[in-house]
Amino acid sequence: MLISIIIPIYNMEKYLDKCINSVINQTYKNIEILLINDGSTDSSIEICNRYKLRDKRIKVINTDNRGVAEARNIGIELAKGDFIGFVDSDDYIELNMFEKLFDLVNKNQCDMAICGYFIEDERNRIIKVGDPKNEVNIFNTEEAMKALINNGNYTSFPVDKLYRKSLFNDIKYPKGKIYEDADTTYKLIHxxxxVIYDPEPLYHYVQRSNSISHSFRPEMMYRLEIDKNLTEFIKVNYPMLIKDVYPIWYRTNIQLLISMYLSKYEDDELYKYIIDNIRKNIVYILKERNIINYKEKIIAVSSCISFNMMKEVLYIINKVRHI
Known part of the structure; x- marks a missing residue:
């Protein structure tokens, strides 16, 4: 069966060779590679065209800059494969990733396969392995949803998965929004x-020191809306999981607070809004045991006591150990 691998690209000339080489050298050969050039202003398009001449499986699609979500949507619309996978253009993958994921889907009659991942720095030093557990799990729909919202096995990342293409028949990534994966993956799992999950790490997620994803921006507040959408979705479709989903919104507030501090972002009204959300739910935050860790609880409590104490706690935690 044909697998369509979609790679959105925007100004990634420095990393593109490593990414594309890891895809064209996959042990699973029946693939098409869709390079979606999202209005790059560097030499990314020249690199794409060079690879297109070398490998007939590669298609290059040029668009004006519309964002990664729309680049993925364009790739999905053009994909001819029975299955779809995504790779970010500044990451790379193990050479057997798609062979392994396809075997998992095909042999177990699943609609989605998920693998583990490495988080590493620009020097390829491993920072974290996504899931240290070593067992394969096959989930029904409810179990897969529970694993997602509890962050127990896998995340909403779009890139560590192989999807049956028909899953996208009436689902698109939200255009012009960040965290587009968090607003989409649960709908696909539904x-x-x-769903089959194998924790073997096959995807390399590379954290860049200059990545905008590490800096707070006001549009990141959209994550709170996503969490509310997810909560309503779970309430309607999986009422038995409603207690599992509530802590996600609580934790997002804490994470936004941390991001604002680390980015030295100054906005008293925004701080007040987030801290008010935390204060109103502090009892539930302290009782939660699956998603919110002890550091996040300490930060939440300190924010309820005083703004200055919260800043002191964040400073100490960040100095002793990176958040």
């Missing part, structure tokens, strides 16, 4: 009858 359409799956079976």
């Amino acid at each position: 359409k799956c009858k079976r």
